[in-house]
Amino acid sequence: MRIEDIWVDAAVTELRPDFACLLMIAYGLRNGPSDDRSRAWLADAAEHAVPRDHPKLDAWREAYRAFGAKPQRTRPSVDALSRRKPLPEINLIVDAYNAISVKHALPIGGEDLSRYEGVARLVRATGEEPFDTVDAGEPVVDHPEIGEVVWRDDRGVTCRRWNWRQCVRTRITEETTDALFILERLEPMELGELEAAGEELTALLRELSPGVRVESRLIAPAR
Template sequence: MIDDIWVDDAVTALRPDFAVLVVCAYGLRNGPSDDRSRAWLADAAVHAVPQDDERIEAWRTAYRAFGAKPQRTRPSVDALVRRMPLPEINLVVDAYNSVSVRHGLPIGGEDLRRYQGVARLVRAAGDEPSEEALGDPGIGEVVWRDDAGVTCRRWNWRQCVRTRITEDTVDALFLLERLEPLSLDALRAAGDDLAGMLSDIDPNIRIGSRLIG
């Protein structure tokens, strides 16, 4: 799975500085939020990047480039830093949300066993199957998708229900997305941070990663 994920050339043409660190965790034992994950969320509230951080502004600019209005449909990291303290969801989601706001980058979390085919980031043709709650993507919109349809609209704005990480998730895919000025070293550091937190949840998990872009 991890070796087959790809980014379409049309996305790279839109933002040549885009890179995504793909992290897969196998054999998770997820569960409800607990004192450990609440400590992560509390630390994130103290150390989150500010709303006007240049790393977040880069995503607003990227949204405008494909016709989205970032004030109305915000990049995921932008939306998170505006809703402190972060909500408690479950152990794994609490972990990657905490990493997202502390490092200033969007992170998508997906249930690998819910995927049909390969994850890929493309510019929409406008006829991709999409859940009713997500709405239909516009032509040229940047979306993550698999063989069954759209898994996340507007690059990282809103995820579908089908592949969402729940307390029953065993194998998970994380998409850590980077635009300049976030460096590749900083992207890798965020990935290491996430891997450490996932290993804290379950020391027996297997983790693999791959940088695309």
């Protein structure tokens, strides 16, 4: 999948004309279990997390309501993550983007590029798309609601409710070497802060994997 082929459907931008996303593909990552370095990133981010009533978080709750989701029941990813004390330790790469997410109150998704089938795109769901997840410890296949905003590829949904829950198939593991990162912005976040967050994530990825190659692309409303 090429970064220039990823797209956002007009039905999504009609719902939120202020939506923008910074796409980053990193090639040649070296992942591993959480360590003192990634724990320090998480601790610093948690210390500077925005309050629960911050306008950046409110914007995502409003976006969820716009397509029929209840943000108190299925919280936007950064809203849910920011509430966790301490922040969860997953692995080096996930810790890196979670730290940037909480620091900027910015939803960030990380996906194993090798697990994609076809092109990533953000669309309104038909309700028929498969979504592989886990329920009570057992693998299950679920489906989004009609009109729900989802990231998907040719095989099915990769993330439900815009950025609420990722599928099992494309999760970043310690074996991941190439990854797609999706940084999602709504106003009042400025595009400059979105781009700065991408630069900070790139710096952390290069600290973990000095030989990593990063491509980026901004999808944004006309300025």
